[in-house]
Amino acid sequence: MTKPSKNLPGDLLPVGLEDRLPKSAARITAAMRACLDTLGSHGYDRVRPPLLEFESALAARMEGVATRRTFRMVDPASLRTLALRSDITPQIGRIASTSLASAPRPLRLAYCGDTALIQASQLDPARERLQLGAELIGADTVEAAGEIVSLAIEALGAAGLTGISVDFTLPDLVDTLAARDGLEPGTIEAIRRELDTKDAGGLKQAGGSDYLPLLYATGPFEDALTKLREIDAGGVLATRLDGLEAIAARVGDTARITLDPTERHGFEYQSWFGFTIYADGVRGAAGRGGTYRIGGSEEAATGFTLYVDRLSEAAPQPETPRTVYLPTGHDTAKATELRADGSRTIAQLVEGEDPKALGCTHVLNGTDLSEL
Template identity: 60%
Template sequence: MDDAAPDLLPEGLEDRLPPEAAAATRVMRAIQDVMHSHGYDRVLPPMIEYERSLAGRMAGINARRMFRFVDPSSLRMMALRADYTPQIGRIAQTRLADAPRPLRLWYAGQVLTIKPEGLDPAREWLQCGGELVGADNVAAASEIVTMAIEALETAGATGISVDFTLPDLVDTLAADAMPLPAERIEAVRRELDAKDAGGLVEAGGEGYLPLLYATGEFDTAIERLAAFDAATGSGGGALASRIAGLKEIAASLGGRVRLTLDPSERHGFEYQSWFGFTLYADGVRGALGRGGTYRIAGEGKGEPATGFSLYPDALVDIVALADAREDLLFLPLGHNREEAARLRSIGWRTVAALSEGDAPGVLGCTHMLTSEGPQPV
């Protein structure tokens, strides 16, 4: 064991010091207030669950991303959550199985993975979001997208853009309009996601090549997708209902944000069904969140749901840099405690001296309480 630097944190983990921690609190509170205002109720699942529950609640969950260990009490395999959504699904189908549908729930906290994603070295993130359980129609999708945008705007994001996708695109086409052998479906999905025309042809998906060009600004891309759909199979139209749904969701946003379409995008959509979306904002590297429709595993075909997850760490960093220095009031020894309490009640932050050596400048205070009230230092 290497004890040369015992105070170093493991790779991909970090402390948030006071300015960043304060910004994180404000950003998370703003997002939470929006979800609360839309009638969503908070749930607080545990950080650790049985691996089987976390990995088996929805298709596409990768248990290898999770920290796992054997519970010394039950001798069963446990895991730390890498995503809140499976836990919300468990709560909805067990503790809240008899609650009226649609069921609106929200969550906020931290998630942890074994390996980072892409070029981002972080292995721990803030995650917050809302899940609408019991509905995956256009109305549900519109509500979720609108709420996600409002949450980011309230938290301080600007120049928001939303990229729509159809996660089950290949499965839908391969089932009838553009049949594919079962063993080729995953390869075609992968090459479409990678935007590799040569690889797509080699995978046996030459007929899917036009999908590589049905991307970009929403109005243009959706018409290209519609033209492709009309030309496929015997009469086409396999994607007609999905295309109509995307147009309706886009119309519900009323030009509020920039919209794009990438119908074959799969990254980050391991368990979504017919609709998915990714959120971006000016000045923020990478995606701020994702969402879409999915099914929670259960009896029969399971239960439909629609939701979104925000990962606001990058936004927190921007908010922290933009924050002005907050006023801090120094309370000297023997200060008027009633006056100090009154000032705190109207928004002042105070720091009380504990000894004669304490000074406002040393403690970072901007004001000092005097007989005439708060005075700048």
């Protein structure tokens, strides 16, 4: 038996990166397949953008994308700066605006791929993520938002997750109310900052006393929506609140719904609607989504992202198929038949192998199977 090798210099992985060993990798793969199959069944065609792009293209297609968080390098061919993607959504925007600009709308696209960050947050130390999502491009309607939210919930359910809840938000809420009230830009930014920290005292000092009720218009959807309607003097939020109510009606009892109208974390480029999705056993958010505009074309879009490696931790371990040991000289036609029926096979390579130690559950003797 081969002796284990000693650790070599550099064997330790950088902070925020990790190997996924067989059981973890199996959960990730099963969750990814279940989610992609769900998206495909609703007419979302998968695309595969490249891992690297010109930095300027990534920054231009989505407002709020911070390329300073991405790994960058100079392309020796063009001498332009390349960026290793930290978010796939801007790439989908580029594809929709260029290669698929003439495709019929609404355009439904799905994707799944790795992303990387120079530095992660304290709440989520991972610097590499498997990002999966769907984008509905060319429709800025309540129906489109409802489809996207329902699809995200269905995808999580297909991956085996339970206890799903969705938290709605209105990313442009403060801007909409401030336009009504004629506030100065500096005051608007101060109000945003204090609402982010949920600081009632700071909000008063910033000149946002009229915005104090927003701090309490949170919680279970129906109660929070009622409070928001009471706050909405003049009705500038009426269409948005009606939209939230219609989206919630579509979700129905497939998920618990809450509302935090001033939440902005993770919604750097969303417009009137955003949502965060959670599930039992998943640390932090399982995904986020909402409405936005594609930079350059200004085309409306709605989409969501799921963090597959994170949510897979709460997904059930997929069943291991029957694994058949194939001794030297085995019947190759029978082995092919077994694989076609869904079995795994492991062929003998050297004398003295232990089929059980290799994970086998059966052995092929001639054309007969025997359980180990």
